[in-house]
Amino acid sequence: VIMFLCGWLVMGMLIPTILSVNPGVEVKLTEKGIEYGRQLGVAAIQEKLKSIRLPDFSGKQRVSPIGKVQYSLTNIQVVNIGLPIAPIQLVAGSGVKLSINGAFINLRGNWRVKYLRWVKNSGSFDLNVNGLSVAETLGIKSDNTGRPEVSSISCGASVGSVKVKFHGGASWLYNLFSRYINRALESALQKQICPLVTNAISDVNPRLKTLNVLANVDKYAEIEYAMVSSPDVSTSSINLKLKGQFYNIGQHQEPPFSAPAFSLPSENSNMLYIGMSAFTVNSAAFVYHKAGALSMYITDDMIPKSSPIRLTTNTFGTFIPEISKQFPGLMMKLLVKTDKSPVVTFEPNSATVQATGTVTAYAIQPDNTLTPLFILNLDTSVSARLFLTGMKLAASLTLNKMNLTVETSYVGEFQVRSLSNVLQLVLKWVVIPTVNVQLGKGYPLPALGKTALENTQLQIQKDYIMIGTDVKFTA
Numbered sequence: 001v002i003m004f005l006c007g008w009l010v011m012g013m014l015i016p017t018i019l020s021v022n023p024g025v026e027v028k029l030t031e032k033g034i035e036y037g038r039q040l041g042v043a044a045i046q047e048k049l050k051s052i053r054l055p056d057f058s059g060k061q062r063v064s065p066i067g068k069v070q071y072s073l074t075n076i077q078v079v080n081i082g083l084p085i086a087p088i089q090l091v092a093g094s095g096v097k098l099s100i101n102g103a104f105i106n107l108r109g110n111w112r113v114k115y116l117r118w119v120k121n122s123g124s125f126d127l128n129v130n131g132l133s134v135a136e137t138l139g140i141k142s143d144n145t146g147r148p149e150v151s152s153i154s155c156g157a158s159v160g161s162v163k164v165k166f167h168g169g170a171s172w173l174y175n176l177f178s179r180y181i182n183r184a185l186e187s188a189l190q191k192q193i194c195p196l197v198t199n200a201i202s203d204v205n206p207r208l209k210t211l212n213v214l215a216n217v218d219k220y221a222e223i224e225y226a227m228v229s230s231p232d233v234s235t236s237s238i239n240l241k242l243k244g245q246f247y248n249i250g251q252h253q254e255p256p257f258s259a260p261a262f263s264l265p266s267e268n269s270n271m272l273y274i275g276m277s278a279f280t281v282n283s284a285a286f287v288y289h290k291a292g293a294l295s296m297y298i299t300d301d302m303i304p305k306s307s308p309i310r311l312t313t314n315t316f317g318t319f320i321p322e323i324s325k326q327f328p329g330l331m332m333k334l335l336v337k338t339d340k341s342p343v344v345t346f347e348p349n350s351a352t353v354q355a356t357g358t359v360t361a362y363a364i365q366p367d368n369t370l371t372p373l374f375i376l377n378l379d380t381s382v383s384a385r386l387f388l389t390g391m392k393l394a395a396s397l398t399l400n401k402m403n404l405t406v407e408t409s410y411v412g413e414f415q416v417r418s419l420s421n422v423l424q425l426v427l428k429w430v431v432i433p434t435v436n437v438q439l440g441k442g443y444p445l446p447a448l449g450k451t452a453l454e455n456t457q458l459q460i461q462k463d464y465i466m467i468g469t470d471v472k473f474t475a
Contacts, residue, residue: 021228022259024244024280026273027446031236033271033471038088040473041098045134048200049105050078054188061180069115073181076109076127090233096138103132105189111166123168127185131160136197150204157193162186215444220291221246221284225446239264242446244276246284248291255286255341262464270455270468274445276393277464278346284443285353286341294357295337302430309422313363316373319418322411323373327363333370335360336378336431344384346460351384353397358407359423375407376416376423382432386465388456392442393467397432399424450474 029037058072082104089097107127114120137153162182216222225242232239247253259279267273288294300311309315311332317324335358342355357378362370381400386393402424404416445467456469 021243022261022279023228023241024259024277024283025225025242025446026262026264026275027240027242028264028273028275029238029240030268030271030273032268034088034090034238036271036471038098042083042100044200044203045100045197046081046083048196049081049083049193052078052105052107052189052192052196054107054109054185054192057181057184057188063115066115069113071114071181072112073125073185074110074112076107078105079108080104080106090235090238091137098134098136098138100132100134103134105129105132113169121169123166125164125166128163128165129159129161129186129189130163131158132193133158133160134193134197136194136201138201150201152194152198152201155194155197157190157197159186159190162189215446216249217246217443218441220248220293221287222249223247223280223284223444224252237268244280246280246287248287253290255283257282257286260463264466267466267468270457271470272468274467274469275464276467278344281344282341285344289338289341292337294342294355295335296431296434298334298336298426298430300331303426304429307425307429309425316361316419316422319422320374320411320414322414323363326411327371327373331364332373333362333364334426335362336426346463346465348462349460351386351395351460351465352400353382353384355380355382359404371410372408373411374409374414376419377405377407378423379403380427386458386460388453388458388467389440389442391445391447391451391453393445393465394442395439396436397439399427399432402427 054076056072056074056076058070061069061071063069083100084102087099089099091097107129109125109127110122111125112120112122133156135154135156137155138150162185164178164181164185166178213225214222215225223244223246225244227241228243229241232241244259257279259277262275262277264273264275285294298311303309303311311334313323313327313330313332316332317328338355338357340356342353345352345354355378357380359376359378361373361375363373365371380402382397383400385396385398387396388394402420404420404423406414406416450473452472452474454470454472456467459466459468
């Protein structure tokens with residue numbers, strides 16, 4: 001019934017846990033977040049209780065001194081309902097107990113009576129229910145498709161008092177035997193409360209099926225947010241440890257490194273805290289490198305037109321004369337690619353990416369065949385600015401430094417230093433802006449349905465980043 005709260009809890013029950021693996025992502029739901037979940041849950045219960053429809057009553061009752069009276073009560077509907085503050089108790093393990101005490105419900109209906117064989121009368125009545133209490137314990141499990149499902153483990157309901165007041169016609173007659181009707185209405189009402197609350201809980205399940213436990217990123221990658229251990233439930237928070245690992249789509253190969261242990265600090269000003277270790281980001285780098293996505297052909301039309309540096313054998317011939325001698329007047333193409341997975345490191349207020357690769361230069365022949373000119377080893381360091389866009393984590397890179405060495409030359413010996421400025425401009429003008437377009441699209445955070453982040457803060461800590469945020473359901 002508590003949609004927000006249950007949504008995070010059920011993530012621990014989706015698939016078998018991997019108990020010996022450190023998480024790549026940790027999620028902490030604070031007392032503030034639990035309170036928001038309580039408000040959503042109580043509102044859902046209140047809406048369900050408004051739908052109470054007591055059955056029509058009819059019967060016979062002997063009333064002194066009139067004798068036998070035939071009566072009926074019909075069209076009984078809720079006109080007002082009040083639920084006081086309903087405390088939540090976190091049950092050790094993965095359960096939630098909701099208690100509602102001192103609630104009230106006001107109903108209204110019609111009455112009809114017949115007595116002394118021929119006397120008939122009718123009117124209306126008010127039914128006031130006070131001291132209504134409900135104690136509901138929720139359980140969380142997986143359905144047969146592996147998706148989350150919330151169910152009612154136990155429910156108890158009691159009614160403190162029921163008072164009926166009849167109006168109009170021979171209402172004085174009803175009031176003579178109202179205690180009998182009070183008992184009947186109290187029994188009928190008490191039988192409906194728990195089924196309605198259980199029904200409200202069941203209404204949460206379609207929302208829980210929107211959990212992005214396996215979130216598609218793009219044509220290369222998906223990210224898994226399965227639990228690696230059971231939820232850690234304390235009296236003030238719920239901590240979830242999620243795998244937080246990127247995979248090639250349909251190929252769940254483990255990277256040659258593992259997630260180090262980390263834990264979130266004791267912050268509690270936001271509803272929710274999400275910690276993402278460098279492992280998660282490095283698993284993404286591993287996946288994209290393995291898929292061949294970290295490679296790029298650069299042609300002259302990608303260089304700003306205002307630049308005097310062109311990808312031609314004439315331009316490069318000024319630095320390596322043999323190129324213009326052997327291949328005069330030809331256009332060129334560069335292939336930049338990583339030779340191993342880039343490495344991301346997090347330090348306080350700093351995110352850095354170290355990437356090594358190669359730059360292969362080709363001359364484009366008149367028949368469009370490519371002739372290799374040289375291959376350079378490339379070692380770069382870039383800074384990453386991290387930010388949130390919607391429910392995604394995004395980044396933007398800035399080049400810090402670059403080192404070049406010659407791997408292979410097909411045009412004789414040359415000093416690589418002469419090409420450093422040219423290739424640095426190529427990185428700044430073409431490669432990094434292209435990468436930033438992709439990084440700016442963002443990568444999905446663990447999320448439940450249509451939610452929005454508010455009052456968000458992003459901090460870079462040692463070996464992980466922490467996102468503190470409030471959450472609001474938008475649908």
